Amino acid sequence: MDALAEACERVASHAGRLAKVAALAEYFRTLESDEDLRRAVQFLLGRPAAMAPAVSNLFETVEAPKLALGYAVIRDALRAASGWDDETLRVCHREVGDGGETVGLIMAPFTAGEPMSLERAEQLYLQLHAMRRADARVRMMTEIFRTYRPLTLKYFIKAIGNSFRIGLQEKMVEEAVAAATGKSAAAVRAANNRLGDLAAVAIAARHDQLDSIEARLFHPMDFMLAKPLEDGAAPPEGVEWYVEEKYDGVRAQAHCDHGAVAIFSRGMEDVSKSYPELVSALGRVPGSAILDGEILAWRDGRALSFTMLQQRLARKKLTEAMQVSIPVVFMGYDVLYRDGGLTLDQTLEERRAMLEAAVNDAASDRVLLSPQAKLADVAEIPARYEAARENGNEGLLLKRAGSLYEPGKRGGAWLKVKRAFATLDVVITAAEQGHGKRATVLSDYTFAVRSGDQYLNIGKAYSGLTDAEIREMTKVLRDIAIGRYSRVLLVKPQQVLEVGFDGIQKSPRHKSGYALRFPRILRWRTDKRAEDCDTIERVQELYQSSLNLTPNRVGDDA
Amino acid sequence: MGLWLDSIVPVAANWISHAHSDHSRGGHGRILASPETIRFLRLREDEQILAGSVIEPMECDAPVSLPSGAVITAKPAAHITGARQLLVEFGGERLLYTGDIKLQKPLLGAETEIVPCDHLIIESTFGLPVYRFLTCEQAAERIVRFARECLSEGSIPVFLGYPLGRGQEIVYTLCRAGIPTAVHGAIARLIPAHEESGYQFCGWEPYDAANMPGKAHVVTPGFRNTLEASGKPVRIAYVSGWAAVDNARARSGAEELIPYSDHAGFQELLDIVDGSGARRVDVVHGYTETFARILRERRNIDARAAMVGVHVEDD
Numbered sequence: 001m002d003a004l005a006e007a008c009e010r011v012a013s014h015a016g017r018l019a020k021v022a023a024l025a026e027y028f029r030t031l032e033s034d035e036d037l038r039r040a041v042q043f044l045l046g047r048p049a050a051m052a053p054a055v056s057n058l059f060e061t062v063e064a065p066k067l068a069l070g071y072a073v074i075r076d077a078l079r080a081a082s083g084w085d086d087e088t089l090r091v092c093h094r095e096v097g098d099g100g101e102t103v104g105l106i107m108a109p110f111t112a113g114e115p116m117s118l119e120r121a122e123q124l125y126l127q128l129h130a131m132r133r134a135d136a137r138v139r140m141m142t143e144i145f146r147t148y149r150p151l152t153l154k155y156f157i158k159a160i161g162n163s164f165r166i167g168l169q170e171k172m173v174e175e176a177v178a179a180a181t182g183k184s185a186a187a188v189r190a191a192n193n194r195l196g197d198l199a200a201v202a203i204a205a206r207h208d209q210l211d212s213i214e215a216r217l218f219h220p221m222d223f224m225l226a227k228p229l230e231d232g233a234a235p236p237e238g239v240e241w242y243v244e245e246k247y248d249g250v251r252a253q254a255h256c257d258h259g260a261v262a263i264f265s266r267g268m269e270d271v272s273k274s275y276p277e278l279v280s281a282l283g284r285v286p287g288s289a290i291l292d293g294e295i296l297a298w299r300d301g302r303a304l305s306f307t308m309l310q311q312r313l314a315r316k317k318l319t320e321a322m323q324v325s326i327p328v329v330f331m332g333y334d335v336l337y338r339d340g341g342l343t344l345d346q347t348l349e350e351r352r353a354m355l356e357a358a359v360n361d362a363a364s365d366r367v368l369l370s371p372q373a374k375l376a377d378v379a380e381i382p383a384r385y386e387a388a389r390e391n392g393n394e395g396l397l398l399k400r401a402g403s404l405y406e407p408g409k410r411g412g413a414w415l416k417v418k419r420a421f422a423t424l425d426v427v428i429t430a431a432e433q434g435h436g437k438r439a440t441v442l443s444d445y446t447f448a449v450r451s452g453d454q455y456l457n458i459g460k461a462y463s464g465l466t467d468a469e470i471r472e473m474t475k476v477l478r479d480i481a482i483g484r485y486s487r488v489l490l491v492k493p494q495q496v497l498e499v500g501f502d503g504i505q506k507s508p509r510h511k512s513g514y515a516l517r518f519p520r521i522l523r524w525r526t527d528k529r530a531e532d533c534d535t536i537e538r539v540q541e542l543y544q545s546s547l548n549l550t551p552n553r554v555g556d557d558a
Numbered sequence: 559m560g561l562w563l564d565s566i567v568p569v570a571a572n573w574i575s576h577a578h579s580d581h582s583r584g585g586h587g588r589i590l591a592s593p594e595t596i597r598f599l600r601l602r603e604d605e606q607i608l609a610g611s612v613i614e615p616m617e618c619d620a621p622v623s624l625p626s627g628a629v630i631t632a633k634p635a636a637h638i639t640g641a642r643q644l645l646v647e648f649g650g651e652r653l654l655y656t657g658d659i660k661l662q663k664p665l666l667g668a669e670t671e672i673v674p675c676d677h678l679i680i681e682s683t684f685g686l687p688v689y690r691f692l693t694c695e696q697a698a699e700r701i702v703r704f705a706r707e708c709l710s711e712g713s714i715p716v717f718l719g720y721p722l723g724r725g726q727e728i729v730y731t732l733c734r735a736g737i738p739t740a741v742h743g744a745i746a747r748l749i750p751a752h753e754e755s756g757y758q759f760c761g762w763e764p765y766d767a768a769n770m771p772g773k774a775h776v777v778t779p780g781f782r783n784t785l786e787a788s789g790k791p792v793r794i795a796y797v798s799g800w801a802a803v804d805n806a807r808a809r810s811g812a813e814e815l816i817p818y819s820d821h822a823g824f825q826e827l828l829d830i831v832d833g834s835g836a837r838r839v840d841v842v843h844g845y846t847e848t849f850a851r852i853l854r855e856r857r858n859i860d861a862r863a864a865m866v867g868v869h870v871e872d873d
């Protein structure tokens with residue numbers, strides 16, 4: 001772990017992508033055992049205690065371990081190990097902007113500086129994971145803080161936080177594995193697509209066994225993604241398109257093997273437990289298959305709103321009553337694997353035929369096929385879009401004829417057609433520092449609409465402005481600050497933003513009594529004054545009109 | 559008693575601890591400062607600081623009596639060349655004003671003398687326990703290593719440093735290691751004044767846009783964009799106390815962070831306070847509230863955050 005931490009510092013200290021990859025590859029080459037290579041790759045990907053995902057079937061459910069430690073545990077341990085009070089630690093964390101780095105800097109004068117091997121690090125992660133009680137975790141973490149080197153502590157904690165923030169994406173780790181083992185980046189990437197387990201791919205690459213890697217059932221693969229088509233734009237000409245409606249549920253990957261089933265989310269989590277009726281229905285798919293699809297709350301031949309599905313997911317324990325009142329289906333989109341082989345390199349049409357057969361063979365009213373039609377003319381799109389909205393769906397999905405399934409790509413072979421529900425001009429009332437690269441600027445904004453001469457908060461957004469605009473906004477907001485509440489800077493209501501969003505809900509969380517769904521900043525309206533922003537009456541109107549429509553959502557998108 | 563300390567508004571008599579611009583402004587009746595500080599102030603381009611003032615150079619450890627009966631004595635301070643602390647003795651009480659200060663040995667300039675006193679006025683630019691800096695030997699080693707690594711791979715090492723102090727420390731370090739070095743504008747302009755203090759800067763040359771490869775460059779932070787836009791293969795190092803935390807990369811645009819400062823790190827500040835034996839401490843600049851609270855809670859000292867003029871980041 002000490003050497004991994006040092007390698008991470010070297011990666012961080014190079015600005016260029018190639019240099020980062022080279023620094024990491026150099027470190028991989030120093031790892032003698034396969035086990036250490038596996039651990040290093042897992043830690044780098046922020047999966048310190050990840051093991052094989054669980055297999056679920058009707059008879060058993062095994063939970064995959066995942067280490068989640070709240071900042072409270074780290075803070076309590078840091079207080080105990082360093083003797084510093086909460087207020088001092090709070091100011092330090094604010095200035096540093098990263099929990100792991102703060103731990104390393106604070107503990108530097110106090111640690112025994114003992115070495116930590118990768119094996120030891122893994123043991124510690126697993127022990128922490130196995131502990132149920134927070135006070136036991138705090139005691140153990142305190143001991144860890146007192147024992148190991150500051151730089152190692154920094155990355156030990158960062159790995160738990162899921163991100164090292166050293167400008168390293170999974171793609172670059174793949175390239176480093178390739179460079180360290182003398183393989184092509186494309187071969188490593190392809191093997192990782194098949195297996196979904198870069199640590200195992202790295203070991204195979206080292207032993208010259210990349211070709212023998214086959215997709216394994218019950219290891220989730222990356223999903224293929226759709227590129228948004230701008231409002232009103234037409235898809236590229238000269239190719240044929242198939243069109244499907246875009247459903248508003250939870251994207252999922254079903255692994256089926258002669259009756260055994262696991263369902264994985266976009267986040268690669270095993271979510272089988274939440275859908276026992278789907279596990280049982282998908283168990284009727286003959287042979288083996290990996291299906292890509294969407295889980296929807298469903299009644300009388302149409303999708304219920306996403307809110308319904310959310311209500312079901314929000315429950316800690318899924319009751320039978322809930323299964324009856326909010327039934328779900330698996331809407332099949334595509335097939336990635338069938339009876340022993342990957343189908344990624346077969347055409348859309350070939351895969352569609354396999355999907356249709358699999359769904360028909362399952363013969364269950366809970367496993368459906370997303371209706372597909374050939375788009376005769378792009379001029380059909382507006383009418384089809386309206387029809388999809390009428391059906392309670394989000395919009396359209398266009399799939400290019402003859403295209404292959406490209407895991408993890410948003411390449412343009414799939415396009416999604418949808419529109420923002422509405423826009424509002426709102427005024428900023430408070431701002432917060434972001435994280436990582438944005439730790440020193442105010443990048444998260446709380447905003448309000450006008451009610452007479454008052455401003456009522458309605459939401460919060462942190463994306464949409466350019467880095468330059470954020471820097472400029474930071475200066476402006478600091479000049480009009482009127483107070484501070486913890487991390488939050490309160491400002492005079494002066495700066496107007498235009499925000500787009502996908503729906504309005506009633507919500508007690510904001511003063512206005514409403515909340516926007518998926519708000520994003522479209523523009524900084526320097527041409528408008530606070531008095532010009534939209535009013536609470538306009539929000540009420542939009543809410544009323546939205547009741548006649550099914551809520552629209554930009555979700556864990558297709 | 560009529561003597562102001564680093565006043566940035568015109569007063570009758572003002573002590574200037576060192577020549578950084580957030581501590582030295584003009585228009586005073588009398589100016590008291592070290593001879594080196596006065597030399598730097600004469601070279602300032604933005605303002606005629608000394609014009610119209612009576613100038614009184616003060617040597618270290620040479621007490622001067624004021625009409626009020628107070629006796630003031632300059633004491634060495636490690637910060638930049640010419641920086642001094644000021645001891646004020648009046649009615650049996652000893653007050654010490656540190657100005658900007660560090661405790662570790664600097665690359666250029668005097669070493670700090672810890673002065674026993676009753677009442678201490680100390681800075682806290684880096685008054686949080688996360689701030690800890692390299693020694694001057696470690697910093698010199700990192701500067702030289704980065705320069706050699708870049709030059710050997712064919713890229714151009716660029717060091718960002720402020721025009722008075724840090725900039726010359728980096729040039730001095732590179733020159734002593736025999737690395738060809740080009741120096742930009744304001745930093746180069748103040749090298750002769752450092753040579754008058756007895757430091758040898760050999761083998762550097764002025765910055766030349768047409769002739770960059772093969773040389774280390776030392777420039778002010780504002781010049782970074784120009785160099786990056788030049789399209790040359792530059793790699794940038796930031797030598798600063800702020801470089802102790804990773805978010806300095808986003809702030810400075812540098813990839814290499816070398817945490818070396820002309821201010822004290824947290825433990826150095828505590829050591830200065832402890833060494834002084836002061837029962838009362840006023841904290842100025844930076845994390846004043848937090849550092850004063852720590853002194854109250856952990857040292858049982860009557861400590862408070864004191865307001866001073868605008869704080870300019872001069873690290």
Ligand SMILES: [Zn+2]
Nearest residue numbers: 576578658872
């Ligand atoms: Zn200074």
